[in-house]
Amino acid sequence: MELPHVGEHCSNKDCNRLDFLPYKCEYCNKKFCENHWKANDHSCENQHKILDFRIPTCPICNLPVPINRGEDPNYKVENHIRMGCSKIPGKSGKNPGQKGAQCGFDGFGSNGDMSGIPKIYHELIDSFWPGPLTIILPRPNNDLIPDNILGNVQVNSTVAFRFPSHPVARAIIACSNLPLAAPSANSSGKPSPTIASHVEADLRGLIPLVIDSGSCTFGLESTVVDAVSNSLPTMSSENVEISQIDEYNLTTNTATNSDTKQLVKIPCVLRPGGITVEQIMQMKNKNILNEPKNLKTQNNNIDLWKQIQVYGKTFANKVIESAPTTPGMKYKHYSPQAQVSLFIPQSPNHSNHTVENNSSIKKEMIKSIIEIIQNTSTTTKFTNKTLEKSSRIDDKEPTFNNSNEYRIGVIVIEDGSFSWNKALCNLQLENNISDNQKPSKYQISLVNYDFNSPKKPSTNILSSNRNDGDGFVNVIVAIVSGIDGLGNSMFGLLRLMDDFNVEKVLVEGVAEIGQGLAIMNRLKKAATIHISH
Numbered sequence: 180m181e182l183p184h185v186g187e188h189c190s191n192k193d194c195n196r197l198d199f200l201p202y203k204c205e206y207c208n209k210k211f212c213e214n215h216w217k218a219n220d221h222s223c224e225n226q227h228k229i230l231d232f233r234i235p236t237c238p239i240c241n242l243p244v245p246i247n248r249g250e251d252p253n254y255k256v257e258n259h260i261r262m263g264c265s266k267i268p269g270k271s272g273k274n275p276g277q278k279g280a281q282c283g284f285d286g287f288g289s290n291g292d293m294s295g296i297p298k299i300y301h302e303l304i305d306s307f308w309p310g311p312l313t314i315i316l317p318r319p320n321n322d323l324i325p326d327n328i329l330g331n332v333q334v335n336s337t338v339a340f341r342f343p344s345h346p347v348a349r350a351i352i353a354c355s356n357l358p359l360a361a362p363s364a365n366s367s368g369k370p371s372p373t374i375a376s377h378v379e380a381d382l383r384g385l386i387p388l389v390i391d392s393g394s395c396t397f398g399l400e401s402t403v404v405d406a407v408s409n410s411l412p413t414m415s416s417e418n419v420e421i422s423q424i425d426e427y428n429l430t431t432n433t434a435t436n437s438d439t440k441q442l443v444k445i446p447c448v449l450r451p452g453g454i455t456v457e458q459i460m461q462m463k464n465k466n467i468l469n470e471p472k473n474l475k476t477q478n479n480n481i482d483l484w485k486q487i488q489v490y491g492k493t494f495a496n497k498v499i500e501s502a503p504t505t506p507g508m509k510y511k512h513y514s515p516q517a518q519v520s521l522f523i524p525q526s527p528n529h530s531n532h533t534v535e536n537n538s539s540i541k542k543e544m545i546k547s548i549i550e551i552i553q554n555t556s557t558t559t560k561f562t563n564k565t566l567e568k569s570s571r572i573d574d575k576e577p578t579f580n581n582s583n584e585y586r587i588g589v590i591v592i593e594d595g596s597f598s599w600n601k602a603l604c605n606l607q608l609e610n611n612i613s614d615n616q617k618p619s620k621y622q623i624s625l626v627n628y629d630f631n632s633p634k635k636p637s638t639n640i641l642s643s644n645r646n647d648g649d650g651f652v653n654v655i656v657a658i659v660s661g662i663d664g665l666g667n668s669m670f671g672l673l674r675l676m677d678d679f680n681v682e683k684v685l686v687e688g689v690a691e692i693g694q695g696l697a698i699m700n701r702l703k704k705a706a707t708i709h710i711s712h
Contacts, residue, residue: 187236191215200256203234203243210236239264239353257346264353295319297427299406299446299483306462309344311397311453315405316340317427328360337408341401347392363400370513370670370705373398374630377674394630398667399697402452404459406444410496412488413442420480447488451697460485489696513705515673517588517681520547521706523688523699540712541597544685547710548589549606551683552621552652555585583650584622588676588684592665593658600625603656604642620644620651628657630671636678655679662689666698673705 187201189212202216203209206225215221235244235252237259244259246252293301300314315337318324324338341361343349352359364378365371372378375391405411407427416424428444448456462484488494524540591599603623622645624638638655645651657672659665665687676684686702689695703709 189215191221200235200238200253202252203236205234237264239350260346260349297407298425299423299428301422302462302484303404303459307454307458308342309349310342311344311401313339313341313401313403313450313452315403315408315449317407323358337405339403345392345396347390351390370515370673371400371701373668373671377671395667397453398669398671399694399701400450400452402448402454402459402697403450404446405449406446406483408444411444411447412494413444414486416441416443418481419443420482423483443483445486445488446483447490447494449490451489451700453697455693456487456489456696457693459487491700492691513670513673513701514707515677515684515705517676517684518708519673519684519686519702519706520708520710521686521688521702522547523703523709523711524690525712526691538597540687541591541599541602543710543712544589544591544687545602545606547685548587548603548654551587552606552654553619555652584653585651586653586655586679586681588679588681589654589656589686590665590669590672590676590684591656591658591687592662592689593660599656599658600641603654606642620646622651622653624653624655626655626657626672626675628668628672628675630668636675655681662693662695662698665689666694669698669701 187198187210189196189198189201190209191211194212194215196212196214198210198212201210201212204211204216204218204221204223206218207223209221211221218225235246235256236242237244237256239260244252244256246255293304296304296316300316303312303314316339318329318336318338328338329336343352363371364382366381369381370377372381373395374393375389378386378389409430413430413432416429424443430442430444432440432442448459490496522540522544593599606621606623622643623641625641626636626638628636641656643651655676657668657675659668659672673684686706688702689698691699
């Protein structure tokens with residue numbers, strides 16, 4: 180795929196590859212791809228000056244990016260774009276990862292002008308943009324946003340806006356000089372894509388190209404926040420921080436003809452994601468912190484972000500359900516073809532609840548695996564079941580020997596207090612079976628996967644009690660490292676289980692705090708069976 184005016188073709192006569200981050204040889208001043216930038220690799224005409232060094236060029240402004248020996252050129256170019264490439268509107272001189280940085284979005288750039296943006300969002304934007312945050316804004320009073328972007332124009336008068344941090348997305352925005360409509364790049368209801376091959380598998384024949392800039396940094400979608408819609412819960416506006424109130428989030432309640440009360444809308448997370456509720460609640464409001472003491476009222480000002488609600492947990496609304504303002508709010512979503520059973524841990528009573536507290540749910544999963552093996556082995560008539568064509572389109576789908584097997588998938592979390600390898604190698608199956616039943620035959624297969632690697636996923640046999648030709652249950656296990664590992668690989672693993680053609684998938688859930696809230700939001704929608712403990 181080629182973007183006009185982005186990147187340059189490699190000057191090596193045998194290559195001519197279009198490189199998004201071309202390197203300039205400092206000796207012959209020609210541009211090369213990552214495979215030929217070294218002087219030896221392109222037979223530089225100035226061999227006598229050879230030094231092992233490369234100079235990256237910004238794909239947007241086309242200027243060299245200063246770099247010291249040993250530094251990562253990709254990191255330096257990304258920082259250059261984030262901190263204020265001259266070709267990006269509203270450039271900033273600050274690091275957006277630090278508090279107080281301004282994003283380069285037209286209308287509120289480095290000068291802090293946020294005219295037209297509801298006041299309630301100012302601190303949120305200042306803290307988390309660019310990044311995995313989507314905010315619901317009133318539809319502009321012009322023809323810039325067409326009706327079909329709204330989904331249901333009769334009901335919805337708002338638009339979801341996001342400002343990404345990825346340098347490739349930023350480059351595309353800068354080149355197009357237009358707002359871009361960006362729906363999820365997957366078939367409706369299916370697990371979200373996290374690598375380019377997922378997109379191509381779902382949308383093959385429907386889109387002309389796929390821009391591949393690697394796997395997602397965080398495996399879940401952005402957090403969606405709404406602070407202006409009319410369907411939000413409300414509270415009294417009395418004593419609410421004045422810097423957070425304007426015509427966008429003020430409303431009135433007329434309980435009687437003579438009693439009119441002014442209310443303010445309470446912000447709500449419609450979809451948890453990369454920015455946690457805890458991060459939003461801990462966000463510091465500079466207007467409250469910087470207010471002169473002699474101007475403060477007797478009562479403490481109420482910060483609306485400390486009152487934030489989570490849709491589906493602390494409130495619900497039929498209007499929102501009938502006409503969702505953001506994707507992923509439907510009940511069944513993110514689902515693979517296989518039946519998913521989600522094992523849900525008990526609600527934590529304290530903030531330091533972690534995966535180490537989930538020993539009971541791990542034991543329950545082991546019990547369920549044993550029951551499936553025993554029930555399937557003694558009641559199922561095995562047939563020669565070959566792997567069906569998977570959703571992968573790169574001919575790297577997993578393969579098995581042609582065997583009589585019934586497959587189930589298991590996605591679990593490894594932590595310091597529980598060894599899944601040890602537990603799966605020592606399954607205690609019941610031996611008290613009737614004369615007409617055969618002993619349970621099974622195989623535990625451990626998945627080796629790396630979604631950033633071009634190598635196809637494979638399996639290693641962890642344990643087995645079957646003989647060649649036996650009908651058996653193949654338990655295909657994917658072990659992730661901690662909650663972050665589950666969040667990063669969850670969608671990819673659900674798709675991978677479909678590639679393995681499993682009948683069922685058992686997934687270990689996590690506590691709904693921090694990133695666990697977003698993970699469980701997706702898993703609960705993907706699962707048809709919820710098992711609580």
